[in-house]
Structures are given as structure tokens and as C-alpha cells.
Amino acid sequence: MPRLLLAWAAFAVIMLLLPQVVSPGTLRIIIFANFLAIFAMSWDFISGKTGYISFGHPFLIGIGAYTSAILSYRFGVPVSLSIPLAVLATMIGGTLFFLPALRIKGTYFALVTLAFMELMYQLVQVIRPDLTGGTRGISGIKTILSGAVPNFYLSFGLMFAIALALWLLSRTRIGTALDAISMNEEAVSGSGLNTTRLKLFAFMVSALVAGLGGAFYAHYLGSIAPRALFDINFVFTIIVSALIGGSSTVIGPIIGAYFMTFLLEYLRPVLPGSERYLVYGLIALVLYVYQPKGIMELLRKLGVRAGGGRTGRAGNV
Amino acid sequence: MRKSAARTGLAALTLSLSMSMSTLAFAADTVKIGFIGSFASDAGRSTLRGAEIAIEELNAAGGVLGGKTIQLVKADTGEDVTEGIKAYEYLAETEKVEFIVSGDVDDVSLGWLPRMVEYKIPTLDTWTSSITIIDKLVEDYDSYRMYFMNVASDEALATLYVDFGKDVLAGKMGWKKTVILQEDTAFGGAINGLVTGLLAPEAGIEVIDTIVYDPSTVDFSPIFSRAVDSGADFIYIISSVNSQVVSSQYVKQQVPLAMTGVNVAALGQEYWEDTGGSGGGISTLSPVPSVGFSLDPVSQAFADKYVAKYGSERPKYPHFNGFNAYFGVKQAFAAAEEAGGFGLDAWVPAMENQDLILEKDGQMWMRYGFWKPGEVEERTGRTYPHNLRFDITPPYDDGAPSMVVVQWYEDGSSKVVYPPKYANGEFQVPSWVKQ
Numbered sequence: 033m034p035r036l037l038l039a040w041a042a043f044a045v046i047m048l049l050l051p052q053v054v055s056p057g058t059l060r061i062i063i064f065a066n067f068l069a070i071f072a073m074s075w076d077f078i079s080g081k082t083g084y085i086s087f088g089h090p091f092l093i094g095i096g097a098y099t100s101a102i103l104s105y106r107f108g109v110p111v112s113l114s115i116p117l118a119v120l121a122t123m124i125g126g127t128l129f130f131l132p133a134l135r136i137k138g139t140y141f142a143l144v145t146l147a148f149m150e151l152m153y154q155l156v157q158v159i160r161p162d163l164t165g166g167t168r169g170i171s172g173i174k175t176i177l178s179g180a181v182p183n184f185y186l187s188f189g190l191m192f193a194i195a196l197a198l199w200l201l202s203r204t205r206i207g208t209a210l211d212a213i214s215m216n217e218e219a220v221s222g223s224g225l226n227t228t229r230l231k232l233f234a235f236m237v238s239a240l241v242a243g244l245g246g247a248f249y250a251h252y253l254g255s256i257a258p259r260a261l262f263d264i265n266f267v268f269t270i271i272v273s274a275l276i277g278g279s280s281t282v283i284g285p286i287i288g289a290y291f292m293t294f295l296l297e298y299l300r301p302v303l304p305g306s307e308r309y310l311v312y313g314l315i316a317l318v319l320y321v322y323q324p325k326g327i328m329e330l331l332r333k334l335g336v337r338a339g340g341g342r343t344g345r346a347g348n349v
Numbered sequence: 350m351r352k353s354a355a356r357t358g359l360a361a362l363t364l365s366l367s368m369s370m371s372t373l374a375f376a377a378d379t380v381k382i383g384f385i386g387s388f389a390s391d392a393g394r395s396t397l398r399g400a401e402i403a404i405e406e407l408n409a410a411g412g413v414l415g416g417k418t419i420q421l422v423k424a425d426t427g428e429d430v431t432e433g434i435k436a437y438e439y440l441a442e443t444e445k446v447e448f449i450v451s452g453d454v455d456d457v458s459l460g461w462l463p464r465m466v467e468y469k470i471p472t473l474d475t476w477t478s479s480i481t482i483i484d485k486l487v488e489d490y491d492s493y494r495m496y497f498m499n500v501a502s503d504e505a506l507a508t509l510y511v512d513f514g515k516d517v518l519a520g521k522m523g524w525k526k527t528v529i530l531q532e533d534t535a536f537g538g539a540i541n542g543l544v545t546g547l548l549a550p551e552a553g554i555e556v557i558d559t560i561v562y563d564p565s566t567v568d569f570s571p572i573f574s575r576a577v578d579s580g581a582d583f584i585y586i587i588s589s590v591n592s593q594v595v596s597s598q599y600v601k602q603q604v605p606l607a608m609t610g611v612n613v614a615a616l617g618q619e620y621w622e623d624t625g626g627s628g629g630g631i632s633t634l635s636p637v638p639s640v641g642f643s644l645d646p647v648s649q650a651f652a653d654k655y656v657a658k659y660g661s662e663r664p665k666y667p668h669f670n671g672f673n674a675y676f677g678v679k680q681a682f683a684a685a686e687e688a689g690g691f692g693l694d695a696w697v698p699a700m701e702n703q704d705l706i707l708e709k710d711g712q713m714w715m716r717y718g719f720w721k722p723g724e725v726e727e728r729t730g731r732t733y734p735h736n737l738r739f740d741i742t743p744p745y746d747d748g749a750p751s752m753v754v755v756q757w758y759e760d761g762s763s764k765v766v767y768p769p770k771y772a773n774g775e776f777q778v779p780s781w782v783k784q
Contacts, residue, residue, distance in 0.1 A: 057442035057443030060438045161542075166538060167537075167539055168456050168459055168539060169460075178467055179467075180442060253463070254467075255462060255463055257456040257460060260460065265429070297439070305389070306389050308425075
């Protein structure tokens with residue numbers, strides 16, 4: 033535990049020093065990676081931990097983003113209030129999201145969550161477009177900070193705080209019980225634990241993270257549009273980030289998000305057109321086929337090799 | 350060993366220093382500008398190519414701002430809102446461009462707009478027609494003053510289209526009821542709002558049904574059946590994605606109702622080829638200059654140059670935003686020459702004063718100028734700061750028309766049928782539709 037805490041501290045120090053050595057352009061890429069990491073961690077807390085695969089995570093992110101955007105842009109609510117209210121609204125949305133999990137799981141649950149996202153996409157455009165901005169969304173949302181460096185610190189601080197909290201949570205008995213649900217829910221239930229309450233807890237935590245990330249994301253972008261949020265590509269980017277990095281861990285989705293974001297952006301000068309999406313997809317696919325447990329597992333194996341073949345475990349990071 | 354390492358080190362240092370010096374020298378002799386848009390769409394490529402031709406001409410004429418060469422950096426958005434924001438950040442932070450020309454759809458432009466305000470980079474939009482952006486200039490001119498849009502905003506476009514509805518659809522054809530076929534996209538929703546809220550009530554046409562369809566629809570038979578059963582006099586189509594599919598199926602199935610509206614595929618010369626020759630009898634509104642539009646000599650020279658250079662690859666003929674990018678980039682540099690660069694305090698007023706009047710047969714035909722802040726357009730009674738100086742009142746002698754209606758005929762030709770000043774053909778319903 034102290035060694036792992038030390039690793040977290042080292043990670044934080046390196047990241048905090050980063051603006052001294054990298055360009056503002058690179059910091060902008062990291063900001064997007066930080067937000068993607070938040071969304072991937074949120075997804076992983078439901079899907080990686082409990083095994084309930086969600087295809088509709090933007091539903092939760094969207095509630096957070098739209099609630100804070102509408103409150104601040106349309107009603108002049110200060111961001112310090114609109115963000116907590118957005119998180120609250122997302123947690124209420126998370127309860128709705130949880131209801132299907134009481135009755136169904138597997139493919140059916142994934143499809144129902146996908147329907148949630150589609151429903152939200154339609155509702156945002158049809159219900160009160162004067163508030164949501166309809167199909168074109170809202171542009172000119174109040175930003176919290178301006179410039180690459182301040183936004184880097186804000187996004188990293190938020191991502192780091194969430195990651196640390198989730199990591200600490202995963203080391204508790206609740207975290208262990210949630211891991212067990214993904215392996216055998218019936219066995220967990222048979223051991224006397226209330227799986228419904230455990231799952232509700234996981235959904236609430238996931239919704240809290242998604243809401244927080246979504247609200248800050250909207251205030252970073254300064255604009256919001258239904259096509260950008262409730263989009264199948266967005267869902268896949270979140271899921272692939274978690275899987276490529278290493279599901280059921282905290283650091284895995286962060287690594288995956290950084291890998292996916294940097295890969296796409298670093299291809300831009302070389303392949304400015306749509307070919308880069310093809311190369312990006314191919315690299316992700318090859319990596320996933322080669323190592324389904326993700327980059328975390330690759331790093332663990334490398335660590336074992338460097339350590340002279342001593343068997344190791346990635347640890348619950 | 351140590352000596353050779355030192356020699357290698359010295360050589361590397363010399364090489365890197367000389368490379369840095371040459372990079373600096375290159376940077377001092379160039380003006381870097383950015384293109385942001387969709388590389389995959391015909392309209393996006395039109396903008397890019399229009400900008401490229403303008404840059405070639407400016408560079409060939411001795412360069413700009415004291416003989417500097419213009420260098421264009423391209424950033425693809427893939428028509429994705431978030432990618433658009435990243436692309437704008439890339440141009441601003443990594444490439445440090447001084448001016449940006451954009452060729453993309455509305456929500457992508459609205460997405461990167463806050464970045465434009467943050468970076469304060471002069472930006473010209475050649476495709477987006479969102480009035481929401483012009484409204485931002487009305488409300489907060491100082492923050493958004495670096496933005497220019499040289500296509501008529503959708504409100505102006507709709508106003509002239511209402512005239513078409515009154516004069517032709519209701520007046521000439523006697524149609525009173527319509528059924529809307531709207532694709533499920535941001536664009537589709539926005540245009541539907543304008544049609545139901547403006548065209549229908551103003552022209553006395555009742556919208557009796559609205560059918561929203563998925564843009565990936567491959568079989569339109571049930572949709573057309575429902576439209577015919579609705580009892581409408583005509584179909585109002587709103588399609589920007591895979592528009593050739595709905596058109597060709599309409600023709601092949603010989604749907605017994607006339608169809609007009611907005612069909613983005615029909616805005617390009619490739620339409621006929623894309624529909625396999627089944628695209629006749631359909632009309633669409635289009636920004637200018639459209640296909641079938643009689644060009645003035647200056648625009649014609651650009652179109653000829655475009656065809657000579659790109660005539661073998663899509664789009665073989667420039668879309669409206671290709672013209673806009675060509676003239677817009679030239680105007681942006683003309684303003685920069687006057688202002689001594691792209692510094693906003695001097696460049697913005699210089700750009701506001703750019704005014705290119707293109708004449709045909711001794712009369713104003715097209716105009717690339719901008720509405721100034723506070724200047725009121727008479728018919729709508731409102732201001733349109735930094736929007737293309739359009740004219741929506743006959744005889745259209747104060748600016749370019751905000752739109753025209755293009756008719757595709759069954760022989761594969763296309764003509765402009767409205768407004769009358771620009772019309773070189775007749776509005777027609779397909780031969781299989783009984784009037």
C-alpha cells in the first residue's frame with residue numbers, strides 16, 4: 033500500500049511539472065485525455081467492476097453536461113452551484129439507469145442502456161429546444177478557466193482526485209464485493225450480501241463521476257451539441273479506452289484514454305484526413321487482440337521480465 | 350573513442366542549429382493560415398480547393414505582406430463537433446496560424462466558436478449558415494468581432510425561400526398542403542423548424558404530416574407510401590446525408606407527388622452521376638453560386654481554373670463554398686495588407702470594408718461584402734454584423750441573393766428557376782406526376 037501510494041504521488045508530481053516541459057498544444061491533448069479518462073473510469077466502475085456492460089454511458093455524461101450548461105447559460109446560475117446540481121441530476125438519472133439492472137443483464141442490459149442514450153439524443157432535440165439549443169446545441173457556455181495551462185491543472189486535478197478516490201474505494205470491502213459480482217453474482221448473493229444495494233452503490237458512484245466529468249467537460253469546451261455527446265463513436269471511445277488500458281482497474285482506463293487520445297492526435301500531422309481514423313482503429317484492434325487484458329497487463333509482463341522473472345500482480349490499481 | 354563522440358556531438362549540434370536557423374528563416378518568410386473542415390465531403394473539399402487556388406494566385410503574384418509566402422495547414426474535423434474543437438486547438442496552439450478559413454457544418458462551427466473567442470484568430474466561415482453565430486455578434490460584438498461568414502445566414506436564406514413558396518409553390522402551382530420528409534440530423538431539425546414556422550404560415554401552406562427518417566435508410570418505399578397517403582399536394586424533402594438515395598428512389602419508384610425542398614446532394618455536379626441518372630424532376634434551394642447558376646466573368650474564371658486543376662476528382666466543379674473560400678481568402682489578405690497583418694484592431698475594420706462587386710451584363714450579379722455592425726437590413730429590420738451582404742428584395746441590386754432554387758431536369762441538366770432575376774429555367778414537376 034505505501035509503495036502504491038508513493039507511485040500515485042510520483043504520478044501527480046510528474047504531471048504537475050509537465051507544463052514546464054511540454055507545449056500548450058500537447059497540454060490541450062492531455063486535457064482531452066483527462067476527460068476521457070474520467071469517463072472511462074466512470075464506465076469501468078459499472079461495467080468493469082460489476083460486469084453490467086453499459087452502451088449508454090453518454091446518457092449520464094449528457095445529463096451532467098446539459099444540466100450545468102443550461103443552468104449557467106440560460107439562467108445565470110453560478111458554475112459553483114450549477115455543477116453540484118448537475119451531479120445531483122446525474123445521480124437521479126443513474127437511478128433510472130439502474131432500474132433495468134434489477135431484471136436483466138448481459139446483452140439485454142447493454143441494449144437497454146443504448147436505448148437510454150438514443151432516447152436522450154431525441155429528447156434533447158425535441159423537448160424545450162429553447163433551453164437545450166435543439167439540434168445545434170449551445171455555444172458560448174461559461175468556461176471556468178482560460179488557456180491551456182490552467183485548464184490542464186483543472187482537468188488533471190479533477191481526474192486525479194477521482195482516480196484516487198476510486199482506487200481507495202476499490203480497496204475497501206465494498207470494492208472487493210463489487211469485483212465478486214462480476215465473477216458470480218449468485219454466489220455473492222448466496223453469501224448473504226445484498227447485491228441490489230451493492231449494484232445501486234456502483235451505479236451511483238459511476239453516475240457521480242460521469243456527472244462531474246460531464247459538467248466540467250461542458251464548461252471546458254464552452255459548447256455542447258447532442259451529436260457530439262449522444263454518439264455511438266463517443267461510447268466506443270470510452271469503452272475502448274477502458275478495455276485497451278485494462279478493465280477492472282483504476283489506472284487502466286487512464287492509460288487507455290491517454291493512449292487513444294495521443295494516438296489520434298499524433299497521427300494528425302502525418303495523416304490529416306480520415307485515414308487516421310482507420311490507422312487508429314487498426315492499432316487499437318491489433319493491441320486488443322494481442323493483449324485482451326490491456327496495456328496494464330503488458331506493463332505487468334514487462335515489469336516481471338525486468339525483475340528477472342519474478343511473478344508479479346498488477347495489483348488493484 | 351572520446352574524440353569521435355565529441356565530433357559526432359559537434360556535428361549533431363551544428364546540424365540542429367542550422368535546421369533551427371532555416372526553420373526560423375522559413376517562418377519569417379511565410380504566413381501560416383489554417384483550413385478547418387471536413388476532408389471527406391464534397392462541400393468541405395470545395396472550400397479547401399477554393400482556398401488553395403486563392404493562395405496559389407497570391408503566392409504567384411509575389412506573395413503577401415511584403416513578399417511572404419502563404420502556407421496552408423489543414424485540419425480535418427470529420428464533421429464531428431469534438432474533433433472540430435481539437436482541430437481548432439491544433440491550428441491555434443501547435444501550428445500557430447494567423448487566420449483560419451472554415452468549411453464545415455453548423456454544429457461543428459458552433460463547437461469551435463468558443464476557441465476562436467479565446468485565441469482571437471480571424472476566422473472566415475464559408476459553409477455554416479447558422480444565424481445563432483450572427484446573433485452572437487449582435488449581442489457581444491467585441492468578443493466575436495474576428496468572425497466573418499460569407500454565406501447568407503439561414504434566416505436570410507429562409508426569407509427568400511418563403512417568397513418562392515408564395516410565388517411558385519402556392520401562387521403558380523396552387524399547392525396548399527405538404528408532407529415533410531426530414532432526415533434525423535441537426536441540419537434536418539433546423540430546416541424543419543424554419544419550414545414549419547416560417548414557410549408554411551407565410552405562404553399559406555399547411556404541413557399535414559412530418560416523417561423523420563434515419564439518414565442510413567436504404568428503402569424509402571414505406572416512407573413514400575405514407576407521404577402519398579397523407580393527401581399532401583407535394584413532398585418537402587430535407588436531406589443532407591446520402592441525399593442521392595432518396596432522390597434516385599423517388600425517381601425509380603415514380604412517386605406520384607412532386608418533391609422539392611433541400612437536397613444537399615443536388616447542390617453538386619456529381620448529383621446526376623451519384624443517382625445513376627435518376628435524379629430528374631427534383632428541385633432544391635441552394636446558396637449561391639449554385640449548379641446551373643449563370644456566372645459572372647470573374648467567378649467563371651475561377652470555376653474554369655478549378656475544373657482544369659481538379660476536374661478529374663470529386664467534386665469536379667466547385668460547390669458554393671468553393672467560390673466563397675476563393676474570394677474570402679483573397680479578401681482576408683487584402684484586409685491584412687491594409688491593416689499590416691492580422692491584428693484584430695486593424696484587420697477587422699479593414700475586412701468589414703472589403704467589397705467585391707461582380708457584374709454580369711452591366712448589373713450587379715454577385716457581391717462579396719459584409720453587413721457592418723449596426724447596419725439594418727430593411728426587410729427583416731434587423732442587423733447581421735459580418736454576415737455576407739445578401740439581398741432578399743427584388744431587384745437584388747444591393748447584394749447577392751441569399752439563395753436560389755435549382756431545378757434538375759429529367760435529361761440531366763440543371764437550371765436556376767428562382768428568383769426571376771437569376772432564373773434561366775422553368776420550375777417543373779416530374780413527367781409522371783399528374784398536376
